[in-house]
Amino acid sequence: MPIVEKSLVRVDRTEKLELEGIDVSGDWNTFLRSRVWTDLDVKVADWVRAQPGGDTIDRCWQCGTCTAGCCMHTDFGLTEFNPRYFIYLAQIGYEEELRRYAHTIWRCVSCNKCVERCPKGVKVEEVVHTIGSYLERTGAAPESPADRFDRAYTENLLNRGILDEAALFRTYERLEGRKTPTRELLRMGLALFTSGRLRTGPFAHRTRGWGKMREVLRARLEEETRQRRVPVPKPPVGAGGGR
Amino acid sequence: MSASAGRGPSDPVPAYYPGCSLDGLGKAYEVTCQQVLDRLGLSLDRIVDYNCCGATEVKNLSEDVSVALPARNLALARSMDRHQVVAACNGCVYSLARANDAVQGPATRDRVNAMLTQGGAPAYDGSASVQHVLEFIYQRAGPDRVRAAVRRPLAGLTVAPYYGCLYTRPKRYTGAGKTPGTDDPEHPHFLDELLVACGAKIVPEFSAKTICCGGGHALSDLEVSVAFSASILNEATRAGADLVATICPLGQINIENHLDRVRAAYGPEVIRPVAYFTQLMSLAFGASVREARLADNFSRPDSLLRARGFP
């Protein structure tokens, strides 16, 4: 993995320094020789910026505060989950490297610690999700379990205006091909029923007069889904396949 | 700055947004919230025909729908002539406050209002502020009035106060820490103080106070949501807690839903019962274990509390 972070360090050429015959002036404090990339694609950032959740991406100054406190990175300990780095890769358009995180980026739990702490007002959590959907739109990432859940959740709530958790649970288990043992389901169902908390199917709550609202929201959802589906230009040759 | 951050005029009786959880799985939370408010002489006016706020899920599919859903509820509150909306779920507070921030942008506001009007709801101008019920109780009653209302102190009970992620985060939406009456987003302490006022002991250091419970991925990423539930319980145990107090139905349900998995992976000694803070407050205000609906919780705090002599 190339160390790409350092190219943001502004090169200071006021001193001259030679190391084993190599002129490393200005690079001495980064231990890196400057280099030029040709396979970076600004379209990544262009796409992310154009999405409602991605419009704050350009404010990021790469301080790393988000990553330092990130629940996934620090508390869960998945060190390759690095929001600062995802943003950086998207900013510079290093698609090949970004694709290496196709199976990681969806795991953001939306705890918003990053948004809370970012000194630059980046909506980090939303930007990370947007970068994730870029990877899905370009076919670099498969649809994630979290996306399937988001879809099932949204469908469910649009139905009656109020969530039917038990139905959502069943739908989602079907989507994932999982099956909670019937005995366990019955046990849970009984506990909820006896405490008057089972409100699924015929007992489900609903928002009065929701019908019209549902149509409007569904239409808007479909429209935005279409818009977000606008095909993203293919990544430059040689940048593919980096799963 | 969003309307929530500004925290506009305050109502004698703010509007109350129940959200899906309090009305269903979190019934014990709603019932005991009501008991606590009654005892403290506070009231809230329920928004009828509310709709689900969309939590953190909908925004990943559609920005406009994710703003319109909470905006409809805020608009209903405004049509009840309220400027303040109180919610008891962290997820609801987040999405309501986020919608408030979003409608400050005229383009979004116009699009969302067109949708609301078409759907038969009142339009929304961003003029309602949003508050968590914990902040509401703290601000309106405070530890002193809580202390005065206690009939049966939670003496001998050591509690780990778990706030979770979206209680005051992010401050750009909730205005936390910037306005009087709001809790500190990094080091919240309102729950600590209210529980102490109820006579409970708070664990000296609870480092899992504001970590995420993984509830957003409770079903879609078991590895993560089980691990976070385990960290919270583990940390509470390490700190010497008898039980964990929550302020969010998502956190409560997520942790309780994973109890068996945590037990299997980490052993029974890290398991602690989990209860809504209002259940504990209600108990201190004189309710019985049954009245505080403590047997509703899958982690069964009722057994522990009965053993400690609570009727």
Ligand code: SF4
């Ligand atoms: S905290 Fe904000 S500015 Fe710093 S790296 Fe993260 S997104 Fe960029």
Ligand code: SF4
């Ligand atoms: S919202 Fe996502 S990216 Fe931000 S701190 Fe939480 S897990 Fe990390």
